Amino acid sequence: MHTSTTFSDRYRGWEDAGAFTTSETAGAPTWAMILPPPNITGDLHMGHAYEHTLSDALTRWQRMRGADTLWLPGLDHAAIATNALLERQLRAEGTSKDEIGRDAFTRRAWDWTARCTAGITHQMRQLGAGPDWDRLTFTLDDGPSRATRTAFTRLFDEGLIHRAERETLWCPGCATTLSDIEADETPAGPTCSRCSTPLEIRTTQQWFLRTSALASAAREAITTGATTIEPAEAHRDYLRWADNLEDWCLSRQLWWGHRIPIWYAPDGQARAFASDAEIPSGWTQDPDTLDTWFSSALWPLSTLGWPDDTADLRRFYPNDLLITGTDLIFFWALRMSLLCTHLTGRPPFRRMLLHGLIRDADGKKMSKSLGNAIDPLPLIAEHGPDTLRFALARRSRPGADILFRPEDLQGARGFLTKLRSITDLAGRSGCAWRSARPAPAHLLDRWLLTRLDSALAGAAAGYDAGDLARAAGELAAFAEDDLSGLYLEARKDDLYGGDRSARDALSFAVSTLLLALHPMLPFTTEELAEDLGWTGIMDRLRCPAPAAPDHEAGAAGEQLRALRDAAREHRGRQGFAPAAWLPAHAEGVTLWTELCRTARLTSGDPDPGTRLRRWGATLTLPSTPELDEAQRRGLERRLDQARTQVAALSARLAQPAFLQRAPAAAQAKTRRDLAANELERDRLIGLLELASGAHPRAR
Incomplete structure (x- = not known):
């Protein structure tokens, strides 16, 4: 196994070469996606590892299709969670936020942000995730802060944000109001999802957004097909939430976050002020901060320079894809649709792909509180990033939860070993990197390429659908069953003998297989490509398009496979020694020499004989063994x-x-x-x- 230093060096090479930045190539199609910004509350978990594997694979696939690709990374200030975390730290030190004051508390939060940012981005690099790091954005940066204030001011001036005294959920532990969906239901009643404190009902004055007034445009984007949502269950959930919206309580009694841009005159008049507005003398700002999800709901806009009319906004908005969890349909996906569509007249995404949750082998949701959470970093250190990526990819289907088991890593590691063995054999038999499709003469070489084409078509459909399980399954089946399991057995002697047709076909097949696997296995595929003589950045290469099916070669190869399997089954059923060469008589067998190699047969006239009929051919094998x-x-x-x-x-x-x-x-x-x-x-x-x-x- 290659060391983590090797992985780090390769990743650093990608960054230094600008592999993850937008190309801004004239005339190139664009493709954009935002990274759901992780909270700055500590280390990433397996849920992040899965989401980042899926996102990175689909981004690399788009790069390899020639798109000017933007995968924009970010981090979320996570007001309630971060506030609770910092208060626990202060209590452990024998003090509190009230004792140190708002300014000191905010400075402490920024210090924590810097440490978490370094840790989270390091972990993403360890996994091989490749967003455009030059565009890394934090929800409290100047750009998002200005966008948040602008959006709030416009909504306030339109009469959509108002102040009202209502009953709301109150968390005594976090000392703030909460929305209904931030409460956990337990046998003892609702508790705070962040600190587990029992919640109270309090009548307080809060700021509310009339979300129902924004719902029709966000709903229309879905019903007209301007935005598609997958899977179908997520589509239904989105519309159900959109049809049952209540006013959104925007204010939180916290110090960490976007301070509500409302100022009060001495006579009590309330007014929202834009970022560049001069605040009248004697006016005081509202002490509350905004619900974190308000700024997150602007993420497709604020990260591209809105409210200014920027080149990025014109080029990459709407985003082509949103990847996020099914549990964030209401918290985030719907709220982005509400605000961004209202503010721009266009929905923020052309497509939403909702994935399921990571669960343990018993089907339980992974969480620290249950003690079943798995830290991905030790797995990466032990097995390598591509082993973890492939283990996750093979279970990644739109909307489906992932039951992650230790044996998944073993299976993924076994496939990587198989891939290395295939590439090693190709190199030892004189094969080299080949991007040009050959026109082989031998029927089995043609069969190999038509099977490759079938796998490429299936993998492309998987990548396009966000179904990594299909992409991984198609390519693994080709590598294990077609290439290694049949072709190399049948043509190995010819390859070592210098057969040009076999060498060209295998060179192209292995090179193309590595390209198609690259989005899921970026480290391994580049390393093996270099073993075959290629150098460069594989993200910049195009994966060849599949050719039309070669029906003649396809039939010949499948006949060979069927006869080989029938002969092996007969051998085991009748008790013949596995290594014994059996006399056989063939009628209508297209690839007789290759069948003899793979099934250990010699020409003969078995008596008594058993006739096996497959794919229009008949194979007669001896009925009984001579037992020693x-x-x-x-x-x-x-x-x-x-x-x-x-x-x-x-x-x-x-x-x-x-x-x-x-x-x-x-x-x-x-x-x-x-x-x-x-x-x-x-x-x-x-x-x-x-x-x-x-x-x-x-x-």
Whole structure:
């Protein structure tokens, strides 16, 4: 395994080469996506690792299609969560925010932000995530702050933001009002989702946004198809939320966040002031801050320079894609649609892709409180970033929760090992990086390329749909079943013998396979491409488009696969030694030489023979093996085991207590096991009798 230093060096090379920045190439199509900004409350978790793997893979795929791609990173100030975290720190030090004052508390929050920013961006780099780091934005930066204040002022002047005295949820622990959806329901009643303190109902004056007045335009974007939402369940949830909106309580009694841009005159008059407005003498600002989700709802605009008419805004708004969790449909996705559509007249996204949650092997949501959360960094350190990425990718389907298990990492590591073995064999047989498609003469070489084309088409459909499980499955099946499992077995001797057709076909197939896998396995694919003689930044390469199907070659290769599998099944069923070469007679077999290599056959006339018919061909193999003494003893041992199992299972089913007390599923399994062992017993008896020339006898 390559060390983490190697991964870090490669990543640094990508950054130094500007691999993640926008190209601004004239005439190039654009593609833009925002990173859901992680909260500055500590380390990233497996949910982030999954979301960032999915986002990074789809971004790299767009780069490899020639788009001028923007994946814009950011961080969220997470007002309630960060405030609670800092107050816990202060209590541990024997003080409080009231003792140190608002200015000192804010300075402390900015220091914490700097530390968290360094930690989070480091973790993302460790995973291989490649947003445009030059554009990293924090929700309290000057640009987003100005956008937030501008949006609030416009909505206030339009009469959509108002102050009212109402009953709201109050958290004594966080000392602020909350919205209904920030409460956790427990047997003891609602508690704060951040500090778990029991909530109270208090009548207080707060600032509210009339969201129902904005809902029709946000809803219309979905119903007209201007914005698509996947999967279908998320589409329905979005519309359900949009149809049942209540006024949004915007104010929070916190010190960390965007301070509400409302000033009060000495006579009590309230007015919102834009960022460049002069505040009249004697007016005082509202002490509250805005709900964090208000500034987050402006993220597709504020990160591109709004309210100014910037080149970025013209080029990248609306965003092409939003990737976020199904649990954020209301908190974030709908609220972005509400505010951004109202402020610009255009919905913020052309497409929303909602993913599920990370769960443990038992199906429980991962969380620190349950003690089942997994830190991705130790996994990356032990297995490498691409192993974790591929383990997540293989389970990534739109809207579906991911049950993450340790064996997923083992399976992903096994595939990477297989990929290295394939590339190593290709290199040792004289293959090199090849971007030009060859026109091979041999039928099996043509079959390899048409199978590659099929995998490419399936992978492209997976990437386009945000279905990494499909993309990974198509490419892994080609690598393991077609390329390694059949082609290399059949053509290995020819490759080492210098066959030009085989070498060209394999060079192109492996090169293209690495390109297609690159969005999910960026470190490994570049490393293996370099082993074949290529250098550069793979994100800048185009993945070849699939060619039209080669039906003749496709049929020949599938006939070979079917006959090989039938011969292997016959060998095991009839008890032939795995290494034995069997005499065989063929009729209508297109790739006879290749079949002999993969199924260990020689030309002959088996007698007695068993005829196997597949794909328009007939293969005749010997019916019975010639057993040596060791083989006979092995079959007899297996027969004794089968007979023992039959006797034990029959006895269990004859016991009245078992039939009365055992669950129905256990009884059904016992009957299935009995039937399977009876079949195996009879098969082994038949093999031994045929091999000895004896007549069948009673079982």
